[in-house]
Amino acid sequence: MSRTPAPPRPDFDAALQEIAARVQPLLGQGQVASYIPELAGVPRERFGMAIVGIGGEVWEVGHARERFSIQSISKLFALLKALQHEGDALWERVGREPSGTPFNSLVQLEHEGGKPRNPFINAGALAVTDVLCTRHVQPETALVELLRKLADNPGIDYSLRVAQSERRHSDRNAAMAHFMRSFGRLHNPVDRILDAYCSHCAIEMSCVDLARSMLLLANHGELPWSGERLLTPSLSKRLNALMLTCGTYDAAGDFAFRVGLPAKSGVGGGIVALIPNLCGICVWSPGLDANGNSLAGVAALEWLTTLTGRSIF
Ligand code: DON
Numbered sequence: 001m002s003r004t005p006a007p008p009r010p011d012f013d014a015a016l017q018e019i020a021a022r023v024q025p026l027l028g029q030g031q032v033a034s035y036i037p038e039l040a041g042v043p044r045e046r047f048g049m050a051i052v053g054i055g056g057e058v059w060e061v062g063h064a065r066e067r068f069s070i071q072s073i074s075k076l077f078a079l080l081k082a083l084q085h086e087g088d089a090l091w092e093r094v095g096r097e098p099s100g101t102p103f104n105s106l107v108q109l110e111h112e113g114g115k116p117r118n119p120f121i122n123a124g125a126l127a128v129t130d131v132l133c134t135r136h137v138q139p140e141t142a143l144v145e146l147l148r149k150l151a152d153n154p155g156i157d158y159s160l161r162v163a164q165s166e167r168r169h170s171d172r173n174a175a176m177a178h179f180m181r182s183f184g185r186l187h188n189p190v191d192r193i194l195d196a197y198c199s200h201c202a203i204e205m206s207c208v209d210l211a212r213s214m215l216l217l218a219n220h221g222e223l224p225w226s227g228e229r230l231l232t233p234s235l236s237k238r239l240n241a242l243m244l245t246c247g248t249y250d251a252a253g254d255f256a257f258r259v260g261l262p263a264k265s266g267v268g269g270g271i272v273a274l275i276p277n278l279c280g281i282c283v284w285s286p287g288l289d290a291n292g293n294s295l296a297g298v299a300a301l302e303w304l305t306t307l308t309g310r311s312i313f
Pocket of ligand 1: 070071072073103104122166173201265266267268291292293
């Protein structure tokens with residue numbers, strides 16, 4: 001029986017050059033996340049994009065090697081770590097449905113017994129961080145170590161300045177955490193959870209680092225360069241499904257419609273994505289749209305899947 005031949009490898013070099021040209025009019029548009037004062041000074045017109053293939057090939061354009069604050073992208077890796085510890089028991093603590101509300105909203109918590117809708121909104125990430133605080137003496141370094149491994153880069157760390165800057169302005173997340181704790185849903189002191197959460201958000205990585213970190217999930221839970229398995233294929237599938245449905249907050253439907261890839265965004269302007277069996281992707285541009293997703297970043301990913309004809313659909 002004849003098999004359908006694998007589609008030819010996309011020419012990512014040509015696609016990235018085309019995207020970098022098309023994205024120019026968008027750079028400088030949108031808002032930077034000034035509610036974290038240390039992030040307010042990041043130049044809005046920066047743009048970088050990187051793709052790392054399962055075989056280790058790197059394609060990049062623009063400021064792809066400049067480190068930026070990964071912010072909510074850390075929620076993906078915190079979830080990965082919490083699932084490694086807790087398995088399915090984690091779903092007693094946090095749901096897995098899209099929220100349809102902004103990432104920092106409190107409204108659903110009151111009606112839903114303090115259980116956050118999903119692990120990628122702030123409330124959900126606080127519940128996940130609570131698990132990490134129980135499991136680790138130093139949850140801050142636990143996540144940094146995981147990312148050093150996934151990015152194959154021992155130089156990765158978090159910025160104490162950014163972490164402290166957010167921590168000093170974390171009234172909303174603190175309110176959320178106290179509210180959840182009043183339902184008995186957090187087990188550690190709120191201050192400890194917020195310290196760890198802000199440090200995770202303040203981890204700094206480049207597009208190349210983050211694209212490489214996504215290879216685990218593009219390769220069904222196995223690091224392609226060493227063959228080390230960190231997740232079962234089923235858990236890897238579930239993380240990808242959650243990214244698709246919840247990774248870009250209340251814009252997840254529009255993002256799936258336009259881009260068609262599992263992805264996770266952060267208010268530092270980064271978005272990670274992946275094409276299963278092929279590559280990890282990261283784009284960075286600090287100007288954000290009204291949902292808190294990188295404005296140029298979403299457009300760049302939409303062009304990538306359009307120009308290469310590759311998406312999960
Ligand atoms: O807690 C916060 O508000 C930020 N440290 C992270 C929010 C974020 O990145 C949402 N992403 N779009």
